[in-house]
Amino acid sequence: MSDENVRRVVTVPWTGAAEPAARRMVQLDRSEALRLLGSVPLGRIVFTLHALPAIRPVNHLLDGEDVVIRTHEGAALVGQSQQAGDPGVVVAYEADCIDPDTRLGWSVVVTGYAQPVTDPDELARYRARLHPWVDKAMDCTVRIRPDMVTGVRLVP
Template identity: 35%
Template sequence: MTGEASGSAEQGQGGGAPALVSLDEAECLRLISPGGVGRLGYVGRYGPTILPVNYKLHEDTIVFRTAQDSPTDEDLRTGIENAEYKVAFEIDELDPAARSGWSVLIQGSLHHVASEEERASVRASGVEPWAGGPRELYLRIRPTRVTGRRVGEGATSGGA
């Protein structure tokens, strides 16, 4: 995995605009490590698609669940054995009142968890979808690029 350099501030528009700072990969992974809700982006059969999913960071991968044979499952199958779909995954935390927050973008390959051994491993992540119904298909994103930015309070230091 590769990330952007830490601490390079970009100048804001106008005199009082908050600073925008690039985050390094380690800080990005620290910020997203508690899990939560992220947005999965990919090109589906009806065009660009962005969906919220509950995720966990597990063994340096993003893990989430969906229903077997769901539109998401069908859209993310290449039809080619061992081929993986390229996706983007974005997680952020924003405080509009303080005009501050951070955003992490992960780009990588999406992998359908198929083997029982791997399924046992990702099951241990504890990821639980909010949506009802059976969601027993585990999907995993292996990051190839991790980037992030922070804006507002604390942005000048590049850390939390």
């Protein structure tokens, strides 16, 4: 086999800025974590699907301390049955804003119960304020009531 028919793999060293110094994680209090969560439109919801963890990116809004998302009728999160008096489905919701170059930023995780929103006035208000990013009917609105709110800020 001639040299022109042989593929060569060349490893190119990273040519970006110098490796950033180590960062510290500073714990955020609940109010600061929620303020930061409300400052971004996108996060990831974590729930159980067939006894395994599932993660989906979704856009959200914050209403007081509640995280509100919209989803489609057949979504696994909505399809989990609830009985009267059931607090909802246990979920986690995570959002962050971390600069890939400086490696500075924050991450917030909300853990709590997700329930469908059924009040017509609330549904209308959320539908007017929260517009899905995907081209698919998002007819279900879900509210996450946080029991735990944790967050960290990455600082130099």
